[in-house]
Amino acid sequence: MAGKPRVVVVGGGIGGALLAKTMEPDADVVLLDPKDYLEISWAELRSMVEPSFAERSLIYHKSYLTAATIVKSSAVNITEHAVLTADGQSLAYDYLVVATGHVLASPGSRTDRLTEFQKENGKIKSAKSVLIIGGGPTGVELAGEIAVDYPDKKVTLVHRGSRLLEFIDQKASKKCLDWLTSKKVDVLFKQSVDLDSLSNTENSYKTSSGETITADCHFVCIGKPLSSSWLHDTILKESLDNKGRLMVEKDLRVKGYNNVFAIGDITDIPEIKQGYLAQKHALLVAKNLKLLIKGSPASKLGTYCPGFPLAIVSLGRKEAVAQLPFVTLSGRIPGILKSGDLFVGKTRKQMGLGA
Numbered sequence: 442m443a444g445k446p447r448v449v450v451v452g453g454g455i456g457g458a459l460l461a462k463t464m465e466p467d468a469d470v471v472l473l474d475p476k477d478y479l480e481i482s483w484a485e486l487r488s489m490v491e492p493s494f495a496e497r498s499l500i501y502h503k504s505y506l507t508a509a510t511i512v513k514s515s516a517v518n519i520t521e522h523a524v525l526t527a528d529g530q531s532l533a534y535d536y537l538v539v540a541t542g543h544v545l546a547s548p549g550s551r552t553d554r555l556t557e558f559q560k561e562n563g564k565i566k567s568a569k570s571v572l573i574i575g576g577g578p579t580g581v582e583l584a585g586e587i588a589v590d591y592p593d594k595k596v597t598l599v600h601r602g603s604r605l606l607e608f609i610d611q612k613a614s615k616k617c618l619d620w621l622t623s624k625k626v627d628v629l630f631k632q633s634v635d636l637d638s639l640s641n642t643e644n645s646y647k648t649s650s651g652e653t654i655t656a657d658c659h660f661v662c663i664g665k666p667l668s669s670s671w672l673h674d675t676i677l678k679e680s681l682d683n684k685g686r687l688m689v690e691k692d693l694r695v696k697g698y699n700n701v702f703a704i705g706d707i708t709d710i711p712e713i714k715q716g717y718l719a720q721k722h723a724l725l726v727a728k729n730l731k732l733l734i735k736g737s738p739a740s741k742l743g744t745y746c747p748g749f750p751l752a753i754v755s756l757g758r759k760e761a762v763a764q765l766p767f768v769t770l771s772g773r774i775p776g777i778l779k780s781g782d783l784f785v786g787k788t789r790k791q792m793g794l795g796a
């Protein structure tokens with residue numbers, strides 16, 4: 442191989458960004474992402490109540506990458522040798538890392554994303570009542586942020602399931618419900634709101650069980666689908682499981698491939714999908730890529746052990762519920778771990794930036 446080998450990273454979320462950054466000294470790195478910035482996604486809900494918070498959680502790719510080539514487009518196909526992009530480029534690779542996580546719902550420009558947070562904050566500020574649709578982490582954390590920063594707003598959360606946060610255990614989910622109820626958030630279970638009938642002008646919403654909710658604005662907080670539909674037309678189609686996730690070996694290479702890895706939420710690793718785990722995958726894959734580049738045999742690659750089901754759900758600025766090994770905690774102590782800065786300073790430092 443003449444010169445440094447080419448590593449193409451598809452997806453500039455927390456996993457792909459860290460991988461690209463870590464590989465810069467050892468490879469000719471190309472980062473492909475439809476956004477010009479990395480978004481620390483779990484800071485989104487704080488940015489809706491405090492838009493200036495996003496100044497630190499939205500980071501231009503060019504701020505933390507010093508040598509990599511940044512291509513602002515989406516991958517649409519993968520061949521044995523190259524990634525094809527929506528804007529017609531062909532990016533040749535020696536090694537490929539797929540880190541496309543979830544479908545992008547945000548604007549491609551950091552400036553537009555900042556404006557979006559300003560608008561969402563304006564909507565919250567001018568409303569007397571807010572409807573949140575979805576009781577997963579996004580809906581619960583948004584309800585928590587609004588309840589703490591704007592205690593005068595009437596918040597209603599409608600959830601299709603029979604308990605909040607189905608990805609964590611019953612005890613943690615009950616503690617979140619108790620906390621929200623104590624802040625006068627109305628939580629309605631086993632009901633849904635027809636998303637097709639929503640409009641920005643109406644302020645009366647009918648649920649599936651016929652209940653009417655009055656709210657001046659609404660936020661749809663249902664989980665985003667994985668960004669894997671595009672993979673069905675690529676050489677990796679046989680490596681997708683029935684949920685659209687890429688099946689990986691213990692060394693995080695995609696099943697059936699020697700030079701293609703996958704990291705983050707797009708993988709079939711049996712663990713809760715978390716950003717700190719995507720970061721762990723990125724560091725392991727960087728280590729493995731460096732070994733392969735040095736000529737080590739595949740038998741020497743490091744292997745990944747799925748993480749323990751650990752999660753912290755923030756409830757406003759000071760409190761949280763944490764599902765930790767053997768114990769579930771709620772209140773100020775888990776809040777100290779996450780809710781103040783939402784790991785933004787820690788993540789920025791990991792990317793070589795000031796907190």
Ligand SMILES: Cc1cc2nc3c(=O)[nH]c(=O)nc-3n(C[C@H](O)[C@H](O)[C@H](O)COP(=O)(O)OP(=O)(O)OC[C@H]3O[C@@H](n4cnc5c(N)ncnc54)[C@H](O)[C@@H]3O)c2cc1C
Nearest residue numbers: 452453454455456483516541542543668705706715716717
């Ligand atoms: C409310 C909430 C709170 C959370 N709190 C925490 C927490 O406290 N701690 C924690 O560790 N995790 C938390 N998470 C989970 C965490 O956000 C995810 O696990 C993490 O973002 C996954 O990272 P990723 O890099 O795999 O994918 P993503 O963050 O989804 O990034 C995917 C990237 O791929 C790009 N992309 C998509 N399709 C294409 C394509 N075709 N071509 C090129 N690029 C593409 C996107 O633009 C994006 O940049 C939280 C999640 C939510 C929703």
